[in-house]
Amino acid sequence: MSGTEYLRVSDLHAFYGESHILHGIDFTVRKGECISLLGRNGAGRTTTLRAIMGLTGKRTGSIMLNGREVINMASHRIAQLGVGYCPEERGIYSSLSCEENLLLPPQVGSGGMSLDELYEMFPNLKERRNSQGTRLSGGEQQMLAMARILRTGAKLLLLDEISEGLAPVIVQKLGEIIRTLKERDYTIVLVEQNFRFAAPLADRMFVVEHGQIAAEIAQHELQDKLPYLQEMLGV
Amino acid sequence: MTDFFGVPLPALFGQLVLGLVNGSFYAVLSLGLAVIFGMLNIINFAHGALYMMGALFTWMFMEYLGIGYWWSLVLAPLSVGIIGIAIERLLLQWLYKLDHLYGLLLTFGLALILEGFFRHLYGVAGQPYSIPDELSGAINLGFMFLPKYRAWIIFASLAVCLVTWYVIEKTRLGAYLRAATENPALTQAFGINVPLMVMLTYGFGVGLAGLAGVLAAPATQVGPLMGSNLIITVFAVVVIGGMGSILGSILTGLGLGLIEGLTKVFYPEASATVVFIIMAIVLMFRPAGLFGREK
Numbered sequence: 356m357s358g359t360e361y362l363r364v365s366d367l368h369a370f371y372g373e374s375h376i377l378h379g380i381d382f383t384v385r386k387g388e389c390i391s392l393l394g395r396n397g398a399g400r401t402t403t404l405r406a407i408m409g410l411t412g413k414r415t416g417s418i419m420l421n422g423r424e425v426i427n428m429a430s431h432r433i434a435q436l437g438v439g440y441c442p443e444e445r446g447i448y449s450s451l452s453c454e455e456n457l458l459l460p461p462q463v464g465s466g467g468m469s470l471d472e473l474y475e476m477f478p479n480l481k482e483r484r485n486s487q488g489t490r491l492s493g494g495e496q497q498m499l500a501m502a503r504i505l506r507t508g509a510k511l512l513l514l515d516e517i518s519e520g521l522a523p524v525i526v527q528k529l530g531e532i533i534r535t536l537k538e539r540d541y542t543i544v545l546v547e548q549n550f551r552f553a554a555p556l557a558d559r560m561f562v563v564e565h566g567q568i569a570a571e572i573a574q575h576e577l578q579d580k581l582p583y584l585q586e587m588l589g590v
Numbered sequence: 591m592t593d594f595f596g597v598p599l600p601a602l603f604g605q606l607v608l609g610l611v612n613g614s615f616y617a618v619l620s621l622g623l624a625v626i627f628g629m630l631n632i633i634n635f636a637h638g639a640l641y642m643m644g645a646l647f648t649w650m651f652m653e654y655l656g657i658g659y660w661w662s663l664v665l666a667p668l669s670v671g672i673i674g675i676a677i678e679r680l681l682l683q684w685l686y687k688l689d690h691l692y693g694l695l696l697t698f699g700l701a702l703i704l705e706g707f708f709r710h711l712y713g714v715a716g717q718p719y720s721i722p723d724e725l726s727g728a729i730n731l732g733f734m735f736l737p738k739y740r741a742w743i744i745f746a747s748l749a750v751c752l753v754t755w756y757v758i759e760k761t762r763l764g765a766y767l768r769a770a771t772e773n774p775a776l777t778q779a780f781g782i783n784v785p786l787m788v789m790l791t792y793g794f795g796v797g798l799a800g801l802a803g804v805l806a807a808p809a810t811q812v813g814p815l816m817g818s819n820l821i822i823t824v825f826a827v828v829v830i831g832g833m834g835s836i837l838g839s840i841l842t843g844l845g846l847g848l849i850e851g852l853t854k855v856f857y858p859e860a861s862a863t864v865v866f867i868i869m870a871i872v873l874m875f876r877p878a879g880l881f882g883r884e885k
């Protein structure tokens with residue numbers, strides 16, 4: 356694994372109003388790599404993704420995206436550089452139908468999946484295409500949140516808890532999708548509570564604690580570090 | 591049969607048409623307010639003043655530049671829209687994160703300044719503006735004479751409302767608008783330039799007010815106070831219809847215009863207050879308005 360660096364986050368601090376949440380996050384992701392941010396509830400993983408997207412309050416430090424500094428960019432400019440974000444709360448719009456939700460994010464790169472491909476991958480969404488977005492079940496909303504960023508051609512995917520609350524078959528399918536995306540040279544940051552889902556997919560894992568990176572574990576070290584991880588994650 | 595409960599039919603129809611004309615203005619103005627409120631979270635009290643400016647620009651274009659009605663129909667709303675964009679960039683954009691009250695106070699102050707300015711220039715008396723030749727005269731419908739200009743106001747307003755509704759509810763641009771109204775931060779994180787859309791939405795919303803002003807110019811006296819007289823009723827319409835529903839504000843506007851017209855026929859004493867009485871009743875039973883969603 357010697358790919359070029361695609362995302363470098365250094366000394367990232369982020370605030371919500373007065374609360375200082377991230378205290379100097381450091382990590383890098385190489386092109387075509389899948390990394391996972393693990394950690395206990397409230398550790399700051401969601402905030403890390405939101406800070407990369409420009410969705411928190413004040414941020415300091417550096418976020419290099421494909422060689423460009425984006426820390427001071429407005430979030431639509433960051434997205435336009437080819438970043439797709441699947442938020443933890445899903446963010447399905449109630450004023451849009453399922454299909455309108457799916458078609459909402461504009462193209463930010465080439466090679467995104469077509470609507471037909473996506474419907475083949477998620478047949479539920481095809482069935483519910485005309486339903487109001489928030490009338491979909493929790494699991495369907497989750498598929499929708501994932502599907503809608505696969506259309507855009509974004510090459511860096513920030514995925515927050517995409518396996519949460521889904522049936523095992525669907526989780527398995529998501530795993531396959533992530534693998535396919537990796538083969539297609541997508542760069543992926545997986546924020547996961549579900550260690551068993553993330554472990555086989557991630558090339559490297561970072562443990563986040565109190566708004567900092569507490570440990571980095573490569574795929575081949577996984578077996579040795581399992582007890583440590585279990586303690587850190589409280590599983 | 592030539593009368594209905596003692597009211598001659600032509601008079602009744604005449605009042606209904608007038609009611610629809612007023613309703614058309616209510617619809618176009620409250621539509622603009624609803625679109626602006628949805629996107630900017632601002633109750634635009636300057637709406638009446640911008641409507642007045644639409645009418646006054648129409649008159650000024652004619653008076654000073656010899657530009658006629660049809661060109662004004664495009665140029666006046668455009669000018670008002672551009673002024674709106676300047677207002678949004680210079681003033682409103684700093685208020686989005688604050689309580690509605692700040693936007694309301696700011697736009698209220700703005701309305702006073704704009705009205706004061708034009709009052710200073712032209713005094714309070716209204717200026718006449720003549721109906722364009724193509725639209726003067728009346729059509730004989732058999733049971734009544736329909737003045738062409740009134741028919742035009744109703745037709746043009748309905749067309750503008752329906753097109754706006756269609757764009758917002760049925761097109762891709764409309765999906766962006768609805769998304770940005772519902773969750774601006776996430777919508778921006780998908781790569782949509784939400785601040786730009788907010789700016790253009792305000793420009794469009796007040797442009798609608800400007801358009802209503804052009805339509806009103808030949809139908810009333812064009813003067814600095816024409817907006818403040820109308821806008822109070824329009825706000826009552828918005829309260830009745832409920833903020834944030836596009837179709838709701840259109841239907842409520844037309845409906846209330848009709849009710850007002852009928853009241854003028856059957857109980858003229860109440861015609862100036864009937865809208866406010868309805869508002870009080872609606873507020874008692876549906877505080878969010880007829881079409882509004884409770885938060």
Ligand SMILES: Nc1ncnc2c1ncn2[C@@H]1O[C@H](COP(=O)(O)OP(=O)(O)OP(=O)(O)O)[C@@H](O)[C@H]1O
Pocket residue numbers: 371374376394395396397398399400401402403443548
């Ligand atoms: N909008 C906010 N305002 C203030 N504090 C916040 C906000 N959102 C999150 N926090 C705080 O930031 C800290 C990190 O939260 P974050 O959502 O990043 O955690 P997480 O690692 O994603 O955990 P989880 O497993 O619960 O999703 C928490 O202590 C939380 O209380």
Ligand SMILES: [Mg+2]
Pocket residue numbers: 400401402443515
């Ligand atoms: Mg989280």
